[in-house]
Amino acid sequence: MRYLVVGLMLLAAGCGGGDGTTEPNEPEVEGRWNGPINTNVGSGSLALTLTETDGTVTGNGTLSVTGDALALTVTGTYAPPNLSLEMTSAGFEAMNLSGEVSEEEIDGTLNGSGFVNIAVTLTRQ
DSSP, X not given: OHHHHHHHHHHHHTTOXXXXXXXXXXXXXXXXXXXXXXXXXXXXXXXXXXXXXXXXXXXXXXXEETXXXXXXXXXXXXETTEEEEEEEOTTSOOEEEEEEXXXXXXXXXXXXXXXXXXXXXXXXX
């Protein structure tokens, strides 16, 4: 009888009440990202280091175009897979990067501070 009771308890514990499905893993936005930038004034690169807590993104980075490098402060939001970042640098207008995050890439569009709908693909480093 004791074995029957233990067996029923184990069976009941394994039936946790869920529907048996799991949510797919959402891609992480945290980490280091880097990619090329091609603009009407030349090419360069965008490098970001991002952290995320409860959908709030912060970080820093560097935007290099035609040999000039700007230090960036980054703030934004992440609601997987959608990412919206504001990047600021002293003396320049804010730039916005909006796009989608996958495991290894951020595909988006850069606007502001002279950039208009510049396609950006950043790769996880």
